[in-house]
Amino acid sequence: MAIAIKSTKAFERPHHSLWGDAIVRLRRNYFAMIGLGFIVLLAIAAICAPLITHYGFADQHLTEILQGPSWKHWMGTDQLGRDTFARLLYGARTSLAVGIFTQFIVICIGLPVGASAGYMGGRVDNYIMRFVDIMYAFPDILLIILLRSVLGGSIYMLFLAIGLVGWVNIARLVRGQIMSLKSRDYISAAKAMGGMGRYITWRHLLPNSLGPIIVSVTFNVPRAIFTEAALSYIGIGVKPPTPSWGAMIQDGFNLIFSKPYMLLFPAIALALLMLAFTFLGDGLRDALDPKLRR
Amino acid sequence: MAEIVIEVNNLAKYFPVTRGIFRRKKIADVKAVDGVSFTIHKGETLGLVGESGCGKTTLGKCILQLYRPTSGEVIFEGKDLCEMSDKELVPVRQKLQVIFQDPYDSLDPRFTALDIIGEPLQIHKISKGKEYNDRVAELMNLVGLAPYMAERYPHEFSGGQRQRLGIARALALQPEFIMCDEPISALDVSIQAQIINLLDDLQQKFGVAYLFISHDLSVVRHISDRVIVMYLGKVMEISNRDELYKNPLHPYTQALLSAVPIPDPAVEMNREVIVLQGEVPSPMNPPTGCVFHPRCYRAFKDCPKIIPLLADAGGGHQVACLLYKTSWP
Amino acid sequence: MTPLLQVRNIKTYFHTQDGVVKAVDGVSYDVERGETIALVGESGCGKTVSALSILRLVAEPAGKIMSGEILFDKVDLLKLSDEEMRKMRGAKISIIFQEPLTSLNPVLTIGRQISEGLEFHKNMSVPEGMQEATRLLKLVGIPHPERRVYDYPHQFSGGMRQRAMIAIAIACQPQLIIADEPTTVVDVTIQAQLLELIKNITKEHNTSLILITHNLGIVARYAKRVFVMYAGNIVEYGSAMDVYHSPCHPYTAGLLASVPRLDEPRKTRLQPIEGQPPDLIAPPMGCSFQDRCGYCIGECQKETPHLSEVTPNHYAACCVSQKGSRQWQKSS
Numbered sequence: 032m033a034i035a036i037k038s039t040k041a042f043e044r045p046h047h048s049l050w051g052d053a054i055v056r057l058r059r060n061y062f063a064m065i066g067l068g069f070i071v072l073l074a075i076a077a078i079c080a081p082l083i084t085h086y087g088f089a090d091q092h093l094t095e096i097l098q099g100p101s102w103k104h105w106m107g108t109d110q111l112g113r114d115t116f117a118r119l120l121y122g123a124r125t126s127l128a129v130g131i132f133t134q135f136i137v138i139c140i141g142l143p144v145g146a147s148a149g150y151m152g153g154r155v156d157n158y159i160m161r162f163v164d165i166m167y168a169f170p171d172i173l174l175i176i177l178l179r180s181v182l183g184g185s186i187y188m189l190f191l192a193i194g195l196v197g198w199v200n201i202a203r204l205v206r207g208q209i210m211s212l213k214s215r216d217y218i219s220a221a222k223a224m225g226g227m228g229r230y231i232t233w234r235h236l237l238p239n240s241l242g243p244i245i246v247s248v249t250f251n252v253p254r255a256i257f258t259e260a261a262l263s264y265i266g267i268g269v270k271p272p273t274p275s276w277g278a279m280i281q282d283g284f285n286l287i288f289s290k291p292y293m294l295l296f297p298a299i300a301l302a303l304l305m306l307a308f309t310f311l312g313d314g315l316r317d318a319l320d321p322k323l324r325r
Numbered sequence: 326m327a328e329i330v331i332e333v334n335n336l337a338k339y340f341p342v343t344r345g346i347f348r349r350k351k352i353a354d355v356k357a358v359d360g361v362s363f364t365i366h367k368g369e370t371l372g373l374v375g376e377s378g379c380g381k382t383t384l385g386k387c388i389l390q391l392y393r394p395t396s397g398e399v400i401f402e403g404k405d406l407c408e409m410s411d412k413e414l415v416p417v418r419q420k421l422q423v424i425f426q427d428p429y430d431s432l433d434p435r436f437t438a439l440d441i442i443g444e445p446l447q448i449h450k451i452s453k454g455k456e457y458n459d460r461v462a463e464l465m466n467l468v469g470l471a472p473y474m475a476e477r478y479p480h481e482f483s484g485g486q487r488q489r490l491g492i493a494r495a496l497a498l499q500p501e502f503i504m505c506d507e508p509i510s511a512l513d514v515s516i517q518a519q520i521i522n523l524l525d526d527l528q529q530k531f532g533v534a535y536l537f538i539s540h541d542l543s544v545v546r547h548i549s550d551r552v553i554v555m556y557l558g559k560v561m562e563i564s565n566r567d568e569l570y571k572n573p574l575h576p577y578t579q580a581l582l583s584a585v586p587i588p589d590p591a592v593e594m595n596r597e598v599i600v601l602q603g604e605v606p607s608p609m610n611p612p613t614g615c616v617f618h619p620r621c622y623r624a625f626k627d628c629p630k631i632i633p634l635l636a637d638a639g640g641g642h643q644v645a646c647l648l649y650k651t652s653w654p
Numbered sequence: 655m656t657p658l659l660q661v662r663n664i665k666t667y668f669h670t671q672d673g674v675v676k677a678v679d680g681v682s683y684d685v686e687r688g689e690t691i692a693l694v695g696e697s698g699c700g701k702t703v704s705a706l707s708i709l710r711l712v713a714e715p716a717g718k719i720m721s722g723e724i725l726f727d728k729v730d731l732l733k734l735s736d737e738e739m740r741k742m743r744g745a746k747i748s749i750i751f752q753e754p755l756t757s758l759n760p761v762l763t764i765g766r767q768i769s770e771g772l773e774f775h776k777n778m779s780v781p782e783g784m785q786e787a788t789r790l791l792k793l794v795g796i797p798h799p800e801r802r803v804y805d806y807p808h809q810f811s812g813g814m815r816q817r818a819m820i821a822i823a824i825a826c827q828p829q830l831i832i833a834d835e836p837t838t839v840v841d842v843t844i845q846a847q848l849l850e851l852i853k854n855i856t857k858e859h860n861t862s863l864i865l866i867t868h869n870l871g872i873v874a875r876y877a878k879r880v881f882v883m884y885a886g887n888i889v890e891y892g893s894a895m896d897v898y899h900s901p902c903h904p905y906t907a908g909l910l911a912s913v914p915r916l917d918e919p920r921k922t923r924l925q926p927i928e929g930q931p932p933d934l935i936a937p938p939m940g941c942s943f944q945d946r947c948g949y950c951i952g953e954c955q956k957e958t959p960h961l962s963e964v965t966p967n968h969y970a971a972c973c974v975s976q977k978g979s980r981q982w983q984k985s986s
Contacts, residue, residue, distance in 0.1 A: 048435070048437075048478055049434060049435060049478065049480070215430055216425040216426075216427055216430040217430065217431050217433045219386070219391050219425070220423060220425060220431055220491075220494070221433075221444070221448075222391055223389055223391060223418060223421070223423045224418060224422070224444060224445045224448050224449075224494075224498075225415040225416075225418040225419065225445070225448050225449060226448050227411065227412070227415070230448070235433055238435050239433065239434070239435060376841035376842065376843060376844075377812075377841055483930050484697075485930065486930075513696035513697055513868065514696055514868055514870070514909060514912065514913060515696060515909060515912055515927040516696075516926070516930070517912070517926075518912035518913070518924040518925065518926030518927070519927075519928065521924055521926075522923060522924055522926060525923070540841060540842060542842070542916065543913065543914040543915060543916050544914055546914060546916060546920065547914040547920060547921070547924065566920075567920075570916065580843060581842060581843065582916065583846075584842045584843050584845065584846040585842055585871065585916055586869070586871030586872050586874060586875040587871055587874065587875075587915055587916055587917050588870035588871045588873070588874050588898065588910060588913055588915060589874055589898055589899075589917070590874045590875075590894040591895065591898075591899070592874075592917055593871075593874045593875040598846055598850070600843075600846050600847055600850055601843045601846075601847070602847075604811050604813055604844070605811075605841075605844075
C-alpha cells in the first residue's frame with residue numbers, strides 16, 4: 032500500500048499576511064505612491080513651514096501688495112502684502128488638520144454606531160438606520176452651516192461640525208460590512224466557542240471590515256478639505272488671519288482678471304492635494320480588495 | 326448501550342417571513358425543522374443525511390444554540406440548552422464544538438494558525454504563554470499539521486489543511502460532542518478520505534460523539550453508527566447503519582440510495598435508477614399529510630391526508646411512512 | 655471516421671503575480687460523434703481549463719493558449735478569427751457551466767437568454783426566439799413553460815436553473831456539448847434527473863458530450879471513455895470498463911480505492927492518497943505524481959512519463975506501468 036510521503040508540505044510561496052500582501056500591491060501602484068509622496072511631502076513642508084520661509088502668514092508688507100511672483104516673494108503677495116507662498120504652506124496645515132481631525136471624529140461616532148446597528152440588527156438597526164436616512168436627506172453643507180451657527184466659530188468647532196455631519200457615511204459602510212460578515216462561518220465558529228457580542232465585534236468583525244473603511248476615510252479627507260475650503264470661501268470657515276486655501280481662493284477670485292496668479296496658486300494646490308488623496312484612495316482600494324489578490 | 330450525550334426532543338425551528346416596513350407582519354413560516362427527536366450516545370457517530378432544504382444544517386445549528394429553536398428541548402448534562410441564556414451557555418460550549426463545511430469561510434483570514442487553533446483556549450482563558458503554545462503544537466500534530474506552520478495564514482494552506490485547522494480548533498477544549506456540518510463536501514476526493522480517517526482516529530482516541538451531516542451517502546455509510554434521513558424538516562427514517570443501507574424502508578431513502586452512482590461501470594450498467602419527479606417543495610408551503618407524497622413513487626390515497634408517525638417498524642428501525650402499519654396514528 | 659473533436663497537445667498557461675501556472679500542459683484527446691467521454695480529476699488538474707480552451711474562453715490577458723491545435727470537424731479552432739469563433743460558440747459547440755446562478759444573467763428573463771443564441775445564430779426574431787424557448791423549456795422538463803419563459807433566474811430553483819442552462823446549450827442543436835461539473839451544486843436526486851435528461855438529449859440528437867467531473871460514480875454511469883487528469887496532464891485514458899477495472903496508473907487506482915462504495919462491504923479504514931497535488935508553478939522534475947505515489951522507482955524522478963499504450967486502447971503515463979508491473983491492481 033502507498034506510503035505517506037511528505038504529506039503536509041505547504042506551498043513554497045513568500046510568506047506574508049494579508050496586510051503585507053496589500054502593502055506590496057500598493058507599492059506597485061505608481062499613482063498611489065505619487066499621491067502618498069505628495070501628501071507626505073506637503074505634511075513635512077507644512078510642519079517645517081517656519082524653516083522654509085521666513086515670512087509669517089500674517090505678516091503684512093503694505094508696500095508690496097499684489098505683486099506677482101518674484102525672487103523675493105516666490106508666489107507673489109496678496110492684497111495686504113502677505114507672502115502667498117507662506118500662506119500656502121501654513122494653509123496646508125489647516126487643510127491637513129481638517130482632513131485628519133474630522134475623520135477622527137467621524138470614526139469615533141460612525142464606527143460604534145454602524146457596528147451596533149449591523150451586529151444587533153432588528154429594531155436597533157431599524158431605528159439607527161432611519162435616523163441615518165434622515166440625516167442623509169439634508170444637504171451636507173446646509174447642516175454644517177447650521178451647526179456652525181450653533182457651535183460657534185473656532186476651528187475646533189469647525190472640525191466638530193464637519194465630523195458630526197460626515198459620520199453617517201462611515202456608519203452605513205460599517206453596518207453593511209458587518210451585516211455581510213455576520214453570517215460567515217468563522218463568526219459562527221467564534222460563537223460556538225463561547226465568544227460573546229463585543230468579543231466577536233472587536234476581534235473578528237471590525238478587523239475584517241477595515242479595508243473598505245480605510246478606503247472610505249481616505250476619500251473623505253479630500254471631501255472634508257474641500258468642504259472647509261468652501262466654507263472659508265463663503266466666509267464661515269476658518270477665521271482670518273489663519274490661512275486657508277479656501278479663503279485664498281475667494282480673495283483670488285475677486286481679482287481673477289487682473290491678478291490671475293492669486294487664484295491659480297491656491298486653486299492648483301487644493302486640486303493637487305485632492306488628486307493625491309484620490310490616487311491614494313484608489314490604490315488602497317485595489318490593494319485591499321481580496322479578490323484582486325491573485 | 327453507551328450513555329446518552331445529547332437528547333433532542335421535538336425540536337422545531339421556524340423562520341418567520343414578514344412584510345412591511347415599520348410594522349412587520351408575519352405572512353408565513355419557513356418550517357426549516359419541524360418536530361425532530363433523537364438521541365446521540367457517547368462516542369458514537371450519528372449520520373444525518375438529506376438534501377438541501379431538508380433542515381439538516383439548521384438542526385445542527387439549533388443543537389448548538391447558534392440558532393435558537395422555536396420549540397423543543399436539547400438536553401445536555403441534564404439541562405435543557407434551549408432554556409439557557411447566552412451567558413450561561415459559555416461554559417457549556419467548551420464541550421460542544423463545530424466543524425464547518427467551507428474550509429475557506431470557517432477560518433478568519435486575518436488570524437494565524439496559532440490564533441485560530443488557540444482561540445477557544447483564549448476565550449475560556451485556559452492557558453497562557455508556553456503552555457498555550459505547547460498545547461497548540463500538540464493539537465497541530467494530532468491533526469497531521471507541522472507545528473512550524475503555526476505562524477501562517479489560512480490562505481497559505483490548502484483546502485484539506487484548512488479543514489485540519491478547523492478540526493484542531495474543535496478539539497482544543499476536549500469536547501464531548503462535535504457537530505460536523507458537511508466537513509468534507511468542499512474537499513477533493515483524495516483528500517476526503519484523509520479527513521475521514523482522521524476523524525475516525527480522533528474518535529477512537531478521545532471518545533467524542535459526532536453528528537455527521539452530509540448529503541454524501543457513501544461517506545455517511547462509512548463513518549456512521551446510526552443514520553437519520555431527513556426531508557423537508559421532518560425525519561423520514563432512523564436506523565443503525567447496516568440495517569438502513571441493506572434494507573431501506575422509506576421510499577425516499579430508497580430513491581436516494583438508487584440515485585447515488587457507483588464507481589463501477591459494470592455495476593452501473595445493470596442498475597435501475599429510481600428518478601424522482603419534480604422539485605423539492607418550498608418549506609414555506611409544505612405538502613399536507615406526508616411531506617414526501619408529491620414526489621413519492623409509492624404514494625396512495627391516504628398519503629396527502631394523514632401525517633405518518635415516526636415509529637419502530639421492527640428491530641429499532643424507525644420509519645415514518647404509511648406503507649408500514651406502525652406509522653398510522 | 656474522423657473524430658468530431660481532436661485536441662492536440664494543448665498548453666494553456668496563466669501568468670500570475672507569483673509565476674506561470676501551467677494549468678494545462680500538453681493535453682490531447684479525441685471525441686467521436688455521438689460519444690460521451692469524461693474528463694475526471696480533482697480541483698486544479700486542468701480539466702475545466704482544457705474545456706474552456708476548446709471554446710477559447712480562457713481569461714485573458716493572464717491566461718493564454720500557448721500552443722497546440724484543436725480540430726473541430728477538421729477546422730483548427732485556434733486559428734479562427736474572433737468573429738468566426740463566435741459563430742461556433744453556441745451553434746456548433748456549447749457549454750453547460752457548473753454554477754447556474756453566476757452563469758445566468760440576473761436581469762434578463764430566462765426566455766431571452768435562451769433566445770439570445772437563436773437570434774444570433776439562426777437569425778430568429780425575438781418573438782420567434784421566445785416561442786422556441788418555450789418549446790425548449792418544455793423539453794427540459796420545466797412545468798408551465800409558457801409562463802416560466804418570462805421569469806428571471808432568481809425565480810427558479812437550483813435544479814430548474816440548471817435545466818434552463820441545458821436549454822440554452824441545446825437551443826441551436828450543437829454537435830458538441832461540454833458539461834463542466836453540471837451537477838456539483840445540486841442534490842443527488844436532482845443530479846439523477848439532470849444527468850438522465852442530458853443522456854436522453856444527447857442520444858436523441860447524436861450529440862457528443864464531454865462530461866467534466868470529479869465524481870467517479872457519474873463517470874461510471876454515463877461515460878464510454880474516460881480521461882484521468884492530474885496536475886495539468888492526462889495520466890490515463892481508455893474505456894470506462896478498462897480504466898475502472900484495471901487501472902494502469904497509481905493515481906487512478908488511488909482515487910478508486912479512496913472512495914467508499916455503497917455496493918461493497920464496509921471497510922474499517924479508507925485508503926486515501928496521502929499528500930497534496932503539486933504546485934503548478936514549479937512542478938517537480940519527472941512524474942508529477944511522485945510525491946504521493948507508493949510505487950516510485952528511480953526513473954520517476956528523472957523523466958516525465960508520456961502516455962503509452964499498456965493494453966489495447968488503454969493508455970497510461972507511468973514509468974512503472976510501462977515496465978509491465980501493476981501491483982496496485984486488486985487480484986480479482
